[in-house]
Amino acid sequence: GAVVSQHPSWVICKSGTSVKIECRSLDFQATTMFWYRQFPKQSLMLMATSNEGSKATYEQGVEKDKFLINHASLTLSTLTVTSAHPEDSSFYICSARGGVNGELFFGEGSRLTVL
Amino acid sequence: SQKIEQNSEALNIQEGKTATLTCNYTNYSPAYLQWYRQDPGRGPVFLLLIRENEKEKRKERLKVTFDTTLKQSLFHITASQPADSATYLCAPHASGGSYIPTFGRGTSLIVHP
Numbered sequence: 001g002a003v004v005s006q007h008p009s010w011v012i013c014k015s016g017t018s019v020k021i022e023c024r025s026l027d028f029q030a031t032t033m034f035w036y037r038q039f040p041k042q043s044l045m046l047m048a049t050s051n052e053g054s055k056a057t058y059e060q061g062v063e064k065d066k067f068l069i070n071h072a073s074l075t076l077s078t079l080t081v082t083s084a085h086p087e088d089s090s091f092y093i094c095s096a097r098g099g100v101n102g103e104l105f106f107g108e109g110s111r112l113t114v115l
Numbered sequence: 116s117q118k119i120e121q122n123s124e125a126l127n128i129q130e131g132k133t134a135t136l137t138c139n140y141t142n143y144s145p146a147y148l149q150w151y152r153q154d155p156g157r158g159p160v161f162l163l164l165i166r167e168n169e170k171e172k173r174k175e176r177l178k179v180t181f182d183t184t185l186k187q188s189l190f191h192i193t194a195s196q197p198a199d200s201a202t203y204l205c206a207p208h209a210s211g212g213s214y215i216p217t218f219g220r221g222t223s224l225i226v227h228p
Contacts (some may be wrong), residue, residue, distance in 0.1 A: 042220065043221060103161040
């Protein structure tokens with residue numbers, strides 16, 4: 001099946017620094033990718049829809065200046081957490097529609113810990 | 116607003132039994148419903164998709180039902196194994212390729228040997 005690769009799988013950073021997470025569709029082209037955040041024992045919360053060649057669409061309550069999304073090619077979307085703070089510590093997951101029925105393929109997730 | 120409800124408490128069953136997980140939704144009429152499996156610290160993996168005009172869908176030991184009147188989907192795993200232990204997520208959605216995927220909280224299944 002389709003493969004989505006996410007990198008890094010975990011990252012620890014100091015408060016105030018920026019962190020970039022990459023999401024790649026390895027064997028298919030994804031004009032749309034989705035970024036989620038997940039806290040322990042909680043559901044996947046959609047943060048934004050990343051559209052190739054255009055601006056991302058952010059969900060209500062998600063700061064677009066803090067979570068910068070770039071989808072410069074059909075196989076790569078990046079999420080940059082700017083000026084990270086401890087409350088940004090979470091599990092970030094990307095996905096793309098890759099199946100004939102619109103099923104989603106997810107990356108492995110990135111665990112961000114901000115000290 | 117649209118709401119997706121899954122049993123928040125973990126489901127504990129004995130190996131070999133059938134596990135049944137429930138997904139209820141309110142305030143919308145999805146044309147499709149997807150089920151995913153998520154292991155701790157990993158991204159979800161797609162399992163099955165069922166359309167509104169299909170009452171039942173099977174894949175190996177998995178069976179999904181979709182009752183649009185009750186606004187409910189049931190997810191069954193027969194002859195369950197400890198390796199089936201995971202969190203299972205449902206995602207009802209509209210038709211076409213432009214839907215925005217949202218998920219229930221998921222139900223944790225624990226299969227005891």
